[in-house]
Amino acid sequence: MTVKKRIVLTAVAIICLFVILYLSQEFMGSYYSRIITLIGIYGIMAVSLTLVNGISGVFSLGHAGFIAVGAYTSALLTLSPQQKEITFIIEKLVWPFNSIQLPFFWATLIGGIVAAIFALVIGWPSLRLTGDYFAIATLGFAEIIRIFALNMNSLTNGALGLKALPDHTNIWASWGWLLVTVACVTSLAYSSFGRALRAIREDRVAAQAMGINVFKHQLMAFVVGGFFAGISGSLYAHWLSTIDPRTNTIGIMLTFNVLIMIVLGGLGSITGAIIGGALFAFLSEWLRFLEGPMNILGFKIMGITGLRMLVFSSLFVVIMIFWPRGIMGRREFSWDGLASLFKRRDRK
Template sequence: MEWFDNFWSVYSNLVLSLGTNALLALSIWLTLACGMLAMANAAFMGIGAYTAAILTTNYEVSFPVALLGGMAAPMLVAFIIGKPTLRLSGVYLAMATLGFGEVVRVFILNTESWTGGALGLNGIPQQTEWWHVGLAVLLTLVLLYRLRRSKIGRAFEAIKEDETAAGLMGVDVNNTKLLAFVLGALLAGLAGALNAHLTFFIGPNEYGFDRGVEILTMTILGGIGSIAGPVVGAVILTLLPEMLRAFNDFRLVINGLILILIVLFLPKGIWDPSRMRRWFGRNRQTGGH
């Protein structure tokens, strides 16, 4: 198993990043599944990362408790800002949540005694193991699968299709949207807390506009028609830059072209359940003849 040890020593951070990015993609999938274009997930990731890192570095809190803190803090913030913010919709909601992300970034920059300001936090204990990330992704997929098939999941779908009609059918629209927003914040915070204890260092620029767009791209690229879609998108968007590393300066250009081609020819994402059903059905018919 020497080859595996060599592989793991070089690529362990990349493999674990696949899991944390999958959690981030699933966090924004929750709000998209409820018809909301909320762009606060990068900020929630930052809140979770800094909360967990401060707890372990400054207060020597155990890793499991720090993870709980990293999930609880963004949930609380999401609950507070969600009440007024989720009255907006579409582009206005996206703009408001992007503004919130900028507020979080400026807050981190101006609280140097806690966060290290522009220099970030160094010396975070590297306590994230592969099974922490694997278990988090597995549990998240199972819970979201059950959620989607539950009454709450059907309410998400109803609001996404027609918010007014959903309200007339007895769905508590405001509280259901708030629930999706808070659960998305929880997942983003968990991803941030795990990532902070994986990379040894975190800084405020890691959780800005670019990261928010990247999280959204993962989900749209994979497809929001199923829970597997965001995971597929996260894997592709994480691995693609590494696979194109040999192209040096042209790597980002090729990366962008590939993403554009996927969006043009697969508008519903790579993992589209309806397209796959048609494909399997056609194959079955062809095999039958």
Template sequence: MIGQPAVRVAFLALAIVVMTAAFMAGSFLTPFQQTMVGFAGINILLATSLSFSNGLTGLFSLGHPAFMMAGGYTAAILTFPVARKAMMMPDLPVWIADMQAPFLLATLAGGLVAALLAVVSGFPVLRLRGHYLAVATIGLIVIVRVVINNADGVTRGAIGISGIPRLSTLPWIYGWALVALALMWRLKSASPGRAMMAIRENELAAAAIGVDRARYRLKAFALGAFFAGVGGALWAHLVTNLTPASFGIPLAFMLVAMVVIGGSGSLIGAAVAAILLSVVGEVMRPVERELGAYGLIQITIALILIAVMLLRPKGLFGSGEPFSFLKPKRPRSMQ
């Protein structure tokens, strides 16, 4: 599935260990601990998808929270109990109001809506580069939040949706993280990944050999958005409460920090950084509460980010992967 036999064996072993632990977690973790481990898994999914879309093509998008909102609200509305929809969401179309979709279908729908949003917004936005693109994708977050706030007959506006079924279990969360990692690894190892990295390294040279820069950028942007939408759906069904304020600039900063610390373009690096920063956040949370110094978690993560950029500007693993047997196989023409 992923390419080289060694990689297949390594990934299969990882998947077995992770999914076994996820299924057994209920017997030795408290509900609170399961929630924290679930957040770490969602962070892995989000960080690896952002590392793929940003790291491989050289984009600097901060729009993941917008795609999470789109996916989270879509999935939450689809799985919301029918008996409460008429009262809480009176403007819903009849066919949605009378339906309570299975969790898998709702999660896929959330990812597809987020990917569609990425395609529609990507045509104008991806013409920009660097900090111009970053500002434009921040604008996308604002636009989606304003739309949700004003569509109160469907989304309940700023009040948010409460009472969402708690359907996100650890097997669901880590299963999706493994699917995302496998798919993005396969693409990175194949010709699409090579084309994206060529665009990142030298746009003119990539164009000279026939690489369609706009098409590959849009594909990477849409795939990253799809998994961000899936992450939003998992997040909504983990906390069972959804408001537009849940997805903003601090979340975008956190995800970019994970990518930069792990190494832009490194999927395993992004996953490791996601786990690291999730642990740091949970360790610092009681300290923050005890001292009354709210914002201490963000300050700590910012200091870690600054230290990494000063001491190791390329991140923990650069744009590669940490283990030699996991490195993508080079095409014969390049050997």
């Protein structure tokens, strides 16, 4: 297939996507619109972690920390000074957050930048570690962020969290940022930089022997992943309309949720990350009935809180045992692959 045909097909696919999103926004109820919005948010989280864990080959467990940083930063920038004065009742909010208010787009962008700075500060010493040691270091970072959020009353409002955030996140915001994330990560993954990352993932020693600066490449990927994690955190906070550090909405469990997404879709596949995020969003809503009263064969069974996560955990274990490559493996969607699939079917 020629390059011109690929460009035309991609443009048509993007137009069709926007038409579908418009119809979803206009004709679907608010409940389904929120699920579609959540798919975009989860997609950004999964793609950003795929760049770090799947393409770079480092095992990070600190993604929830970057998401939390982006969420708090953007929330403090979008809340009005009057709302902040009412919200911060234990200690007054520090300057300059107490007197500024920015549009949602700029607040989201700044949230991503602050998360990227945190990724640089954490990655600079941590990436000198390898394997499980790096995973433990990033896990500790995520827990440190949670503890700070619980105790910094003058910045995060402590355990009370931030409530009544503006409901800015909609289908267009989440899917627009998802397209930006996919475009940026795909461009990196299929550039010389991405090829160097894959070489490091396959054999770190051989890549270093070929002259690839392993530390610099992994640090850059870690920072870019942190940036888009911060973006997703901003979108997620304004989708929830609240940030509560006492719950698992932005805690360490969120990292494991995103890990389930990328393993389900295929570790190392950007397409698989989006598919995994979509499946996780649908399943997390569909399985809500497990946590409510159920009537099975005339027997009334009380729902069990947290049973959804038990199902997800079981699914994760089953996939790791019987289908470790996930849905896409390390493959990506391509027009050439789709055309060859149809050709094989025609031959049969």
